[in-house]
Amino acid sequence: MSLLIKGGTVVAPTGPITADVLVDGETIVAIFAPGQAPEGPEVIDATGKYVIPGAVDAHTHMELPFGGTHASDTFDTGTRAAAIGGTTTIIDFAVQRYGEVVQDGLAAWHGKAEGNCHIDYAFHQILGGVDDESLKAMDYLVNNEGITSFKLFMAYPGVFYSDDGQILRAMQKARDNGAMIMMHAENGPAIDVLVKQALERGETDPIHHGLTRPQELEAEATSRAIWLASVAADCPLYIVHLSASKALEQVAEARNRGKNVFAETCPQYLYLTLEDQLGAPGFEGAKWVCSTPLRSKHETHRADLWQGLRTNDLSVVSTDHCPFCFKDQKELGLGDFSKIPNGIGSVEHRVDLLYQGVVDGKLSLGRWVETIATTPARMFGLYPKKGIIAPGSDADIVLYDPNGRTRISVETHHMNMDHSAWEGWEIDGRVDTVLSRGEVIASGGEYTGRAGRGRYLKRGLSDYLI
Amino acid sequence: MSLLIKGGTVVAPTGPITADVLVDGETIVAIFAPGQAPEGPEVIDATGKYVIPGAVDAHTHMELPFGGTHASDTFDTGTRAAAIGGTTTIIDFAVQRYGEVVQDGLAAWHGKAEGNCHIDYAFHQILGGVDDESLKAMDYLVNNEGITSFKLFMAYPGVFYSDDGQILRAMQKARDNGAMIMMHAENGPAIDVLVKQALERGETDPIHHGLTRPQELEAEATSRAIWLASVAADCPLYIVHLSASKALEQVAEARNRGKNVFAETCPQYLYLTLEDQLGAPGFEGAKWVCSTPLRSKHETHRADLWQGLRTNDLSVVSTDHCPFCFKDQKELGLGDFSKIPNGIGSVEHRVDLLYQGVVDGKLSLGRWVETIATTPARMFGLYPKKGIIAPGSDADIVLYDPNGRTRISVETHHMNMDHSAWEGWEIDGRVDTVLSRGEVIASGGEYTGRAGRGRYLKRGLSDYLI
Amino acid sequence: MSLLIKGGTVVAPTGPITADVLVDGETIVAIFAPGQAPEGPEVIDATGKYVIPGAVDAHTHMELPFGGTHASDTFDTGTRAAAIGGTTTIIDFAVQRYGEVVQDGLAAWHGKAEGNCHIDYAFHQILGGVDDESLKAMDYLVNNEGITSFKLFMAYPGVFYSDDGQILRAMQKARDNGAMIMMHAENGPAIDVLVKQALERGETDPIHHGLTRPQELEAEATSRAIWLASVAADCPLYIVHLSASKALEQVAEARNRGKNVFAETCPQYLYLTLEDQLGAPGFEGAKWVCSTPLRSKHETHRADLWQGLRTNDLSVVSTDHCPFCFKDQKELGLGDFSKIPNGIGSVEHRVDLLYQGVVDGKLSLGRWVETIATTPARMFGLYPKKGIIAPGSDADIVLYDPNGRTRISVETHHMNMDHSAWEGWEIDGRVDTVLSRGEVIASGGEYTGRAGRGRYLKRGLSDYLI
Amino acid sequence: MSLLIKGGTVVAPTGPITADVLVDGETIVAIFAPGQAPEGPEVIDATGKYVIPGAVDAHTHMELPFGGTHASDTFDTGTRAAAIGGTTTIIDFAVQRYGEVVQDGLAAWHGKAEGNCHIDYAFHQILGGVDDESLKAMDYLVNNEGITSFKLFMAYPGVFYSDDGQILRAMQKARDNGAMIMMHAENGPAIDVLVKQALERGETDPIHHGLTRPQELEAEATSRAIWLASVAADCPLYIVHLSASKALEQVAEARNRGKNVFAETCPQYLYLTLEDQLGAPGFEGAKWVCSTPLRSKHETHRADLWQGLRTNDLSVVSTDHCPFCFKDQKELGLGDFSKIPNGIGSVEHRVDLLYQGVVDGKLSLGRWVETIATTPARMFGLYPKKGIIAPGSDADIVLYDPNGRTRISVETHHMNMDHSAWEGWEIDGRVDTVLSRGEVIASGGEYTGRAGRGRYLKRGLSDYLI
């Protein structure tokens, strides 16, 4: 069946044009200059709307086990919320725990996701232990499973932590097989010292989660990962959830030297702060405990991150969606901030929150689309199937209404959380209509998709050349 | 009349896709997924070819008066050569000389171009003297003439030179009216001292043109222009013909701080050197006398410039096409390098020379298109009319054959020069077919365009947001 | 006659030691470990005092003609005030005006100084016009007159301004004859535009003197001077009165690359600000009109300058002493800030003001002595005659009492000014006793020196190797 | 008994003066201007000689156990060789091994040294394991044992390695008690991966010792140590045996920001290279196996290090004297470079090798003395007792003959080694006479000192303020 999206402003990374988009079945089959499209097909009137590629969230954690509990969104609830917010692809993280076989971890994640997703999904693989076996598994996943990116941790000793020798080995392997190394860059052993000292001093409130993770320890780990990548024959490297000015400096400096070093940031780091959110009175701040942590408003982090998005020193905005309810989950850390499950849920709000940056003059329209859709798709081997409005691409399309308005609240959101990290925020824009592979799954506030319609995406290699 | 370019690989800055391009009259009316285009129209088989936007050369000097002679290409010969080489738009420089009325200079250039161009053309305006009158003229040209960029010179005292106060005033004006300031960034007063001293020492050969323009004096002027732009409320700035590593560092550093500072380089700086070309025996080197000069092969300029193109610290590749014949023109400087007319002619070869960078692994396909077509169009207010394959855009299209081969020689080139700066160079690729506003003007080596078909383009403001 | 300074703490740049200093006639003849000095000579008890070399002020302007008036201190009044404040050598600036013969300018300055100085004095030579004649004069002064440093101006077009070609020529000459180039680094042509625009807008108050000289134009000129010096075969370069963070960055960056680039700052930049002093209500701010100007307290200038003194990116603290009375002199600029004579008088207070930095933990004792005495002496060819407590050196010695206290006021100062730029400032320390060539000229608040006892010092070349 | 060193050129960091030095007993009691010293005492004629403070070698390893053998110099043979070469103080490293009590390690080192040294000596303490006990021991050693500096290792996992948490804790402790943290900055875990891989590929020759320790892994660890120090409230940090350009950049950058970060280099890094020495044919290169390793001559390390000494980004030159004989010791690594004991012996040659830098125009005389004597003494709490020619200082004095000549050879050296790392090197200068605490122990090639005359020096805190 044929569908014409007519009269809208189609936004590509290089800028907007006025054009009509013809969808047939699951695919975009043509793009027309105004007035050039054939008569006949069903029409969606996009007049006054931006027509953008469905957004790609390259960093989510549905149902992630963490600290004795699980992220509260299932693949069902989480992908539904994503879809409603204009995100039509997620890349979640399959987890290998230390001692596990990598493929078993992956299989478990397929088990969680299969039949439950509302939108298409893919996986990165977390390596919880780099050894001869898991190095072999890297090749296998790249060649057979469509998994071409592997996440390592410089934090969480005893849980996910890889030492520098392990990191180097994984990077060498990635260099050989074309995969991307993703890095959680915080110096875990040093942080653990600071956490222990803080607790010994009786500093147990949520804000101490941030104070014991100073930006220097994010910058250090970021810098170290870059050095190790250079030793691994310039293995490409992707820093996840970059939050701090000094960490950004490390990435920018490497990119300046032509290195294939990339970074993402997340909406929380662009808007929220250590003092105003994490430092909220009493235990309230627990809602904003995530790692890397929110940074101080007295420093220049937020302005620097917005600038990094403009200069492309930050390539991608993901959510690191990892929701926990306040009750029973965040509350596990009452009296001990180190026991608060780490994570914020934003998978539903990224498209809106970044559009606010356009309204505020911080990003161009093209750059908005690029950071939330095109680049994540290119970075992780989904382009041009995803991330662009182009003939032949999947018809994952969002009509975005610049004259709409979005108010975020736990009352209205669709994520499985008992609170919102963004309670009361208002955005000058609104997701109007969402198509996933040609199907209208959300329109005018009504959701018409369903669990199970989303498909697993085998990914290709990153189109990472700087 | 309708024309389908079928089966090719359409290259956008974000990467290639397989698609068919439908042209109607002068315009691209649709782009189709393979097999989706309507039957009927005339077809050009693009199988195995790259389908790219006609290239935009943002820096040419047809018929420029210089040192008692004129650049040897007229708008007729020069735009014809450009077209054959895959360039379908040039932006030439109208000249205001010191003491002249700006509008008179512009009128003179319209006089030279009108009725003579084979492809579409636009103008930047050179300001040879910044004063109250010319500042007013800047507003007039922006508002009425479609001229939105103004070039100033930090070199050539007594000819085009503006002092720093004048530069500051022009930048303030540009900041107000949205124009772009283009800068020839070399410290002229210091260079003139070195030139005089060299001549006094009897150093008269062409290589001394380069030796008396050390990269430090390009870097200094580049840095100074950036400082002045910051004083002018961060007026956007575009450095022309950047040739040297240290100058590139200045631009990169400013861009890192989020400044709207841009630079172009030219093919000669990517491939040719002080020693091998400018230092050719006898007077031969005169062929490669241009300013900024070719740089030493013993330094890292060429590698740094290629890297700058990758990292986007260099945004554009133009030619600074300014051809002079060896006989009678370059020979004016026999016995005194400072009298050699400055300029190299490459308007015909830029698309090929940069494609060689793709073959050599220095640029991605997308970046090739971006630096020679998309970004110059966006930078100078011609997008999306020019610089992109998109519905509604002008049907300026090049079919590029990666399996072809191009040999450059004075025997075969179409520029009005009695020599080639690139004599004997061979490229692993070839311009196959060129369309300008829907008309096939070159195909399979045969040229079918004609003088006068090119139109003057009034430009909009730069889409310069970093 | 023999004099023993006994029991004090002798401070050298590398740190303090307890030692006795034996003076015979005009010279230090020995330094003894405690208890080792011979009996007999007259003794000054220095117990509890710092024994430091008489300070060297490398930047003063006695009787300087400026804007239709003269600096209010003569060599008599100015050197007397200096002596009382612990400074036993000044290097003043002889002036060649444009069109004058350099030697005539120098002779005029000898005329002003001779027979009038209370302490030893030397001259730098200002070149108001670089041409063949003045370049020859540079050699003559270095070889015959003991003048080994030449000051150029990038500001004040039409008065002292040298263009970049002239600067380059003077630097080449200095490179050959071993002289030091001193630079007033502000972009005069750009500043003049801003000044004219401000006055046209009716912005006439003193604070606009600062606002029309933004730090970017100091940083730019500093950077440019460094580039030009590198073109002049790495001619050594000394930036005078550096006031701004961004200018300091330029110097630091050059020094990092091993360049012989040096800078001084002045007490006013370490303590005073655009808002609090230059922006004083009404015309009061005129007292603090100097160039480079005081900088904003909302930026990090002062902290950065103190840090620069610690890291040796700033080598010297001079005063740029150039006093004008408020009445009749500063008042020349009522209604037009650009007519206010530029200058602040601090020659009497530098030793105290910098000692406050020691008390505040910003400088070590050794670094205090180094920046106010040893380095200026080494930098300008007076070492080891001046600038160090060493056998064979001139007995220019200051006993400084860390338990004393100094209150600065027009009521008590000795400079010929009707106000003080430091009115009411209190210092935790006090100049106790001052010897100039073995003669006690100030002690316990009583002054016993006399005009005419100071001698002209022919200087050697700079000991400038980084 | 009284001794006058007469007619020499006394060199201080700020430059040379002509002066006579009077020694009484073990101490310098006075310094006189020429002709001012009393008659009577025994005279050493220093005419034509430099009179410099006895050099201080802040990094030696006498009798160090390593890889199943011991460094071949005892405190007897090593300090004798040092003395002959103009070094009158060493600071050796007492070792705590993992599991040992710190004080026991220290006691063992006292046992080795006591009664055996020819010159004065002090200790740093190596911490092989940071835990609650050793942190307490740090306080004890600072307060009671005159040990104010502690060395940690980022390399040698399982031997001396501290993880980042341990390093942070030791730095916090040092910040509190005023001690200096010294760091062996190489990323051991990553190096161990490279070593294992090289050996698996059959790359067993000595040069692979260098190739498996790329400069990036030194730079990374240097950078990380700096970050960790900043987290530890800007604990002062001293990087030992810095060998590589990129590591130097890290130090320079930190110092630029005003951090108390210091580094030493060693003569081997200033002169010797990966290719020419470590890559000598067959197993010969084993002589130059040390960590950090010699660096490539095709990179700019040596020039950068010399420049770092000039700019004070490198503060100290030590030897890291750790000699092993070729036979039986170096040979332990035949067929496996990783088993070659790490170390080069140069304690006898540092004064000469650095003086060659003066002759070559790379260092000033003052800087020579500062880097080999004054700064190490100030850095490690021995100043002004050591490191300076000043009244009250120990009479550790070297007369250095600039007209002498030194040829280095195993035939003539005094270290207990069967080869020389410097075989055949010739120096344009010569140690003429050496005094240790007033006693002439070497003169004109004859050695008259004796084991046991050297005393243990309790050190004060570092005079580390940048």
Ligand SMILES: [Zn+2]
């Ligand atoms: Zn993470």
Ligand SMILES: [Zn+2]
């Ligand atoms: Zn995550």
Ligand SMILES: [Zn+2]
């Ligand atoms: Zn130009």
Ligand SMILES: [Zn+2]
């Ligand atoms: Zn040009």
Ligand SMILES: [Zn+2]
């Ligand atoms: Zn000045």
Ligand SMILES: [Zn+2]
């Ligand atoms: Zn001055």
Ligand SMILES: [Zn+2]
């Ligand atoms: Zn070591």
Ligand SMILES: [Zn+2]
């Ligand atoms: Zn060692």
